[in-house]
Amino acid sequence: MQELDMIKKAFSSLVFYHYFFSAFLALPFVINLITLFTYKNFVALNKKIWYVMPLLFFLIAVSALSGLNLLAMQHNFTSLKVIAMSFYLGFVLFGEIYRIRLLKVAIRTNEEAMLEYVKKAKILYFLDLLGFILVFFGSKSAI
Numbered sequence: 283m284q285e286l287d288m289i290k291k292a293f294s295s296l297v298f299y300h301y302f303f304s305a306f307l308a309l310p311f312v313i314n315l316i317t318l319f320t321y322k323n324f325v326a327l328n329k330k331i332w333y334v335m336p337l338l339f340f341l342i343a344v345s346a347l348s349g350l351n352l353l354a355m356q357h358n359f360t361s362l363k364v365i366a367m368s369f370y371l372g373f374v375l376f377g378e379i380y381r382i383r384l385l386k387v388a389i390r391t392n393e394e395a396m397l398e399y400v401k402k403a404k405i406l407y408f409l410d411l412l413g414f415i416l417v418f419f420g421s422k423s424a425i
């Protein structure tokens with residue numbers, strides 16, 4: 283009985299850890315959107331987004347690893363909540379890789395290509411933020 287209580291405690295601490303770090307995932311999207319709407323030149327824009335990238339990848343890694351730990355503990359692979367969270371995290375990760383590849387080409391092309399990159403980055407971060415609101419508040423139970 284005491285062992286079961288300890289397992290339950292460990293699980294709920296891990297859920298809280300996962301929940302706490304996942305909540306910060308919205309921060310890089312908000313910062314990048316503000317940057318994209320207020321930048322003065324492309325050099326400053328690229329620099330600011332570059333500095334936010336480690337935070338974003340750190341939060342993606344923490345969410346994924348703590349989420350996988352939770353999955354290993356509860357074995358509920360087919361829950362709609364878990365599928366939505368995994369799909370969303372995959373979308374954010376591949377979206378970021380797509381944005382970096384787009385920037386690499388645009389930076390060597392011309393101003394028009396950079397403006398096109400800015401437009402696509404705005405759409406991407408807007409979708410990331412919208413997805414975050416849907417997935418985070420959709421998965422949240424009374425904690």
Ligand code: HEM
Pocket residue numbers: 297300301304305307345346347348349350352353356358361363364367368370371414417418419421422423424425
């Ligand atoms: C690989 C990615 C992820 C996996 C495998 C995963 C897995 C899980 C699991 C197994 C749970 C416990 C489910 C339950 O209580 O039934 C959970 C809870 C939760 N996850 Fe994730 N997750 C992932 C990513 C995310 C992301 C990106 C977010 C935020 C947008 C998120 C937000 C939450 C929230 C809010 C809860 C519920 C906490 C509560 O019970 O109130 N997760 N996750």
